[in-house]
Amino acid sequence: MNPIEPAAPTPETAAPALAAADHAALAAQAEAAAEAEAAAEAGLPQASGAAAGAGAAAAGGAAVAEAAGAGAAAGAGDAAGAGAAAAGGAAVAEAAGAVVAGAALAGAVAAGSGADGAAGVLALEAEERRKRRRLTLVLALLLILITLLTLVSAWYLIFRRPLTDLLPPTSQNAPPTYLFSIYDASKPVSVAVSGAGDRVYVAQTAGDRLVAIFDGSGHELGDLQPPADNLPHTPANVAVDPRDGDVYVSDRATGAIYVYSSNGSYLRMFEPKVPIPGWQPLGVALSPTGSWWITDLSAPYHRIEVFAQDGTLTATIGAAGMFDFPNMIAFDATGNAYVTDSNNGRLVILDPAGQVLATVGRGAAPGNLGLPRGVATDPTGRLYVVDATGQLVHLYRAGTSADWRPVFINEFGSEGIGNGQFSFPNGIAVDSRYRVYVTDRENDRVQVWGY
Amino acid sequence: MDVSAPVASPTAQQNRMLRRLVRIAAVVLVIGVALFTAVYLVDQHTDPGPSLADRKVATLEQAVRADPQALAPRLQLAVAYTAAGRSKDATNQYNEVLKESPQNVTALLGKADILHMAGDTTSALALYQQVISVRKDGEYAGADTELEHAFYSVGTIETVARHYAEAIAALEAAVRINGADADAWYQLGVAQLGAGVPDKAVAAERNAVAFVPLEWADPYTTMAQAYTALGKTDDATWATAMTDLIAKRYDKAGPALQPLLGGPAAADASLSLGFLAEMQGDPAGALAWYRKVLALDPQNASALSGVTRLGGGSPVPSASSSNAPAGSG
Numbered sequence: 001m002n003p004i005e006p007a008a009p010t011p012e013t014a015a016p017a018l019a020a021a022d023h024a025a026l027a028a029q030a031e032a033a034a035e036a037e038a039a040a041e042a043g044l045p046q047a048s049g050a051a052a053g054a055g056a057a058a059a060g061g062a063a064v065a066e067a068a069g070a071g072a073a074a075g076a077g078d079a080a081g082a083g084a085a086a087a088g089g090a091a092v093a094e095a096a097g098a099v100v101a102g103a104a105l106a107g108a109v110a111a112g113s114g115a116d117g118a119a120g121v122l123a124l125e126a127e128e129r130r131k132r133r134r135l136t137l138v139l140a141l142l143l144i145l146i147t148l149l150t151l152v153s154a155w156y157l158i159f160r161r162p163l164t165d166l167l168p169p170t171s172q173n174a175p176p177t178y179l180f181s182i183y184d185a186s187k188p189v190s191v192a193v194s195g196a197g198d199r200v201y202v203a204q205t206a207g208d209r210l211v212a213i214f215d216g217s218g219h220e221l222g223d224l225q226p227p228a229d230n231l232p233h234t235p236a237n238v239a240v241d242p243r244d245g246d247v248y249v250s251d252r253a254t255g256a257i258y259v260y261s262s263n264g265s266y267l268r269m270f271e272p273k274v275p276i277p278g279w280q281p282l283g284v285a286l287s288p289t290g291s292w293w294i295t296d297l298s299a300p301y302h303r304i305e306v307f308a309q310d311g312t313l314t315a316t317i318g319a320a321g322m323f324d325f326p327n328m329i330a331f332d333a334t335g336n337a338y339v340t341d342s343n344n345g346r347l348v349i350l351d352p353a354g355q356v357l358a359t360v361g362r363g364a365a366p367g368n369l370g371l372p373r374g375v376a377t378d379p380t381g382r383l384y385v386v387d388a389t390g391q392l393v394h395l396y397r398a399g400t401s402a403d404w405r406p407v408f409i410n411e412f413g414s415e416g417i418g419n420g421q422f423s424f425p426n427g428i429a430v431d432s433r434y435r436v437y438v439t440d441r442e443n444d445r446v447q448v449w450g451y
Numbered sequence: 452m453d454v455s456a457p458v459a460s461p462t463a464q465q466n467r468m469l470r471r472l473v474r475i476a477a478v479v480l481v482i483g484v485a486l487f488t489a490v491y492l493v494d495q496h497t498d499p500g501p502s503l504a505d506r507k508v509a510t511l512e513q514a515v516r517a518d519p520q521a522l523a524p525r526l527q528l529a530v531a532y533t534a535a536g537r538s539k540d541a542t543n544q545y546n547e548v549l550k551e552s553p554q555n556v557t558a559l560l561g562k563a564d565i566l567h568m569a570g571d572t573t574s575a576l577a578l579y580q581q582v583i584s585v586r587k588d589g590e591y592a593g594a595d596t597e598l599e600h601a602f603y604s605v606g607t608i609e610t611v612a613r614h615y616a617e618a619i620a621a622l623e624a625a626v627r628i629n630g631a632d633a634d635a636w637y638q639l640g641v642a643q644l645g646a647g648v649p650d651k652a653v654a655a656e657r658n659a660v661a662f663v664p665l666e667w668a669d670p671y672t673t674m675a676q677a678y679t680a681l682g683k684t685d686d687a688t689w690a691t692a693m694t695d696l697i698a699k700r701y702d703k704a705g706p707a708l709q710p711l712l713g714g715p716a717a718a719d720a721s722l723s724l725g726f727l728a729e730m731q732g733d734p735a736g737a738l739a740w741y742r743k744v745l746a747l748d749p750q751n752a753s754a755l756s757g758v759t760r761l762g763g764g765s766p767v768p769s770a771s772s773s774n775a776p777a778g779s780g
Contacts, residue, residue: 128462135469142476149483156487160494180499183506217497345760361760364665364729364737417503417534443503450495 160433162451169380175395175412176436176449178420182218188439190328190374190427191446192238194245197431199262201247202439202446203235211235211249213264218448224249224260227269237328237427239284250281252297257281273311285329285337289352293337295326302326304339306354317354328427330375330383332398338383338406340372347372347385349404357404360385360396367394367408374428374438382409384428386438391415391422393438417443504535515544522548526557538565554585556597563604572608579605592628599628603635610638615646626658633662637670640677649677653686664753665726668694685716689723696727718747725757734761 152166159165164172182200186207193200200214201224210233211224224247226233237250245262248270255278257270272279276298283295291314292307303318304326318326324343331337335352346361347369362368374386383396383406392413396406413422423442430436436449459467501509511528518524529544542565548558563578582601592598606622609615622639626632640655656670656677675690689711695704705727711720725740738761744754 125460125462128460128466131466132462132469135466135473139469139473139476142473142480146476146480146483149480149487153483153487153490156491162495163491178499180497181503183503359762363757363760364726365732365734366730417507419499419502445503448497 162434164451165380165434170397172380172382172451173395173397173409174451175410176434176451179435179448179450180218181419181440181448182214182446183444184220185212185439185444185446187441187444188427188446189441190235190237191429191437191439192240192247193429193431193435193437194240194262195242195432197433197435199240199245200429200437200446201238201240201249203238203249203427205234205236209234211238211247211260214446218446222264224258224264225266226251226254226258227266229254236281237283239286241286248284248292250284250294252280252282255279255281255298257284257294270307271311272305272307272313274313276305276313283326283328283339285331287331287337287352288333288335293329295323295329295339297325304329304350304354315354317350323348327373328375330377332377332381332383333379334398336398336404338375338377338385340375340385342372345369345371347375347406349399349406358399358406360406365408367396367406367411369394373426376428376430376436378430378434379432380434384430384436386425386428388424388426388441391425393425393428393436412449413438420447420449422447502535504531507531508535508537520551522552522555526555526561529558529561533561533565538569541565554581556582556585559585560597560600563601567604567608572611576605576608579608595628599625599632599635602628603632603638606635606638606642610642610645613645615642618642619646630658631662633659633667633670637667637673640670640673644673644677644680649680652677653681661752665697665730668697671697683715685711685714686719689716689719692720693723696723696730699730701727701731718744718751721747722751722753722757725754729757729761737761 152163155166156163164174182202185202186204186209188202189205190203191200197216199221200216200218202212202214204210204212208223210226213221213223215221224235226235226249231254233251234253235249236252239248240246240262241248246267247260247262247264249258249260250256251258259267259270261267270292276296278298280297281294282297283293285293287293287306290309292309294305294307296303296305301318301320302323302325303316304323305313306315306317308314323339323341325341326348327340327342329337329339336357337350337352337354339348339350341348341359344361346359348359349357351357360367360369362370369385370387370389372385373388374384376384377398378384381398383398385394385396387394392411394408395410395412396408399405399407413420413425415421415423417423421443422438422440424440425438425447426441427439428437434451438447438449440447508528508531511524511531514524515521515528525544525548529541529548532538532541532544542562545558545562545565548555549562552558559578559582563575563582566572566578567575579601583598583605586592586595586598586601589595589598602621602625606618606625609618609621619639619642622635622642625635626639629635636655636659640652640659643649643655644652653674656674659670660667660674671690671693675687675694678684678687678690688707692704692707692711695701695707704723708720708723708727711717721740721743725737725744728734728736728740737757741754741757741761744751745758748754
């Protein structure tokens with residue numbers, strides 16, 4: 001048997017070794033070097049290996065030392081293996097074998113300090129194994145973190161959403177923070193934004209009274225020109241069709257909704273298939289099912305009209321006196337509609353069929369409204385309502401079937417001209433990156449907020 | 452075999468390799484995190500540039516340079532400076548205007564406000580009085596908001612100086628011009644309490660909170676003091692409970708209000724309990740309290756408003772939907 005290979009422990013070798021262990025323990029330590037030398041003189045093959053085995057046994061336990069002592073008959077290699085087995089099992093035996101292979105140990109034995117050196121080597125080996133376990137764990141952890149970082153980076157490069165989006169929606173209750181403003185808008189009342197946030201459309205009610213187009217950084221790109229019909233045009237509300245990027249502009253003064261391509265070219269007019277006398281469209285929103293919900297301020301009473309794509313009126317929502325200047329509409333993922341019933345000072349929540357589910361109005365509770373105007377939702381279920389007289393934006397989480405009333409979670413903004421302050425805010429829009437655009441009417445700007 | 456040369460065990464060799472891998476992975480991770488952070492911050496951040504106030508100041512400075520004799524741009528610039536917190540620059544502009552037009556009320560008021568804010572009440576008072584002397588006999592004195600502001604400011608300064616008679620005179624003039632000025636009503640109540648007429652103080656503070664019943668505790672504090680002076684302990688307890696309610700100390704407000712329901716402050720206490728229920732998200736409970744108030748005081752505006760907004764007999768009909776055929780809208 002090659003002494004540099006660990007011997008498998010057997011009952012035959014282990015038992016006598018164990019029996020002699022106690023008696024040989026002290027002697028083995030003191031005589032380790034001499035035994036090694038004797039083994040060499042006995043002409044045992046690879047004497048240094050046998051001595052090493054003895055040394056290992058001395059370090060590990062007296063049984064090994066005894067086995068080494070009996071090595072002349074049994075063979076130093078076997079004795080070493082038996083000693084290792086007696087000392088505690090295959091693992092130690094393996095270690096001993098490994099140590100035997102180490103020339104360092106042989107050197108130590110030759111120098112006459114074999115026992116202590118071997119003990120140190122075994123300890124070192126055990127320490128190395130512990131280190132290996134630790135290093136393996138650290139490496140695994142680092143690889144997991146690198147994988148996570150790669151996934152998060154890929155997610156971000158695809159969606160470019162704030163990292164808070166990775167949190168559960170219900171924990172996303174913090175308000176956005178002010179980022180920057182788009183200046184030089186004249187009394188802006190409404191804003192819409194392309195999904196990617198690269199086109200911002202701002203309806204201005206003063207100056208040239210056009211819908212201005214800005215890029216995502218606030219640089220003006222152009223405007224949406226209404227048809228040259230010599231009518232007194234004033235854009236009231238602007239909406240983007242997320243399916244094709246077309247822009248819908250309501251013009252209450254002329255009783256029309258103009259449709260433009262995303263690059264600003266005039267396309268057509270959206271008209272009810274059966275004309276509505278004195279039609280005064282204000283808020284325009286596309287429902288998840290593809291119908292257009294439009295607030296109408298014409299006689300005999302304010303209401304919401306639902307149109308198919310071709311202009312066919314499919315439903316009218318609101319009895320006489322129900323709405324008083326319904327302003328804007330937004331939808332959540334379930335298809336529920338949120339309507340700012342401005343002069344009634346409330347937000348009306350409607351199901352897809354137009355039935356009232358709940359309202360939020362004026363009052364003492366947190367999140368109650370003064371003069372609600374703009375309304376928007378985002379994919380996390382957050383609901384934004386602009387309170388023009390409160391000079392702020394209320395932030396809610398959409399209700400559930402148990403209680404459809406939105407749950408107030410936060411608010412942002414205050415009155416003033418500073419960054420993040422409003423003077424009669426009105427419209428609001430949210431892009432796919434959760435950037436929030438608010439028209440700050442009397443400050444002639446659109447504020448951009450983000451998470 | 453060379454037994455003298457140290458040879459590492461396989462485990463040690465593996466560890467060396469693992470260490471190298473750990474180092475490489477750590478470096479990759481650190482660089483990756485740094486790169487991602489940099490990209491994220493650059494992508495999310497947009498330089499906000501100059502603020503609106505700074506932009507206004509820059510535009511108006513240009514206008515003043517273009518026409519130094521024109522007073523309107525200077526006044527606008529002074530207002531913009533004030534908004535930007537540049538009081539000294541604002542005062543300089545007001546002084547330039549007053550050199551040209553010593554009776555210019557906008558400049559007098561603007562300069563007075565800056566002095567008042569800075570604590571120089573003597574100089575401010577003189578300027579407010581100057582505004583009053585210029586405007587009090589004007590054709591539109593009864594609706595002059597600048598005159599009202601001057602009266603209010605005089606009243607505030609005189610109240611602090613404990614010149615209550617002068618304060619009351621000025622503040623009564625202010626509320627005659629603008630009866631919806633809650634600040635003026637509040638200051639009038641403070642002055643009247645100081646002057647030893649707590650019943651009038653209560654009336655003034657009631658007017659103050661008529662416009663902002665739940666956002667402002669100061670009038671209730673004054674009211675509590677006035678009721679205490681009048682020996683109306685229930686009313687004083689109610690007013691104190693209102694300060695707790697406004698401060699969202701619901702655990703103090705509720706228990707303080709309940710015992711008042713059988714006494715002279717029952718209507719006020721019921722209304723406050725309605726507010727409390729509404730603030731705690733219990734609209735049905737609030738509605739019940741508002742109805743109790745109306746049983747005691749059918750004309751109570753706050754209770755009527757509460758019943759209306761909570762849908763208990765709202766003048767706004769409950770919403771309905773009609774899936775009308777095309778063209779029926």
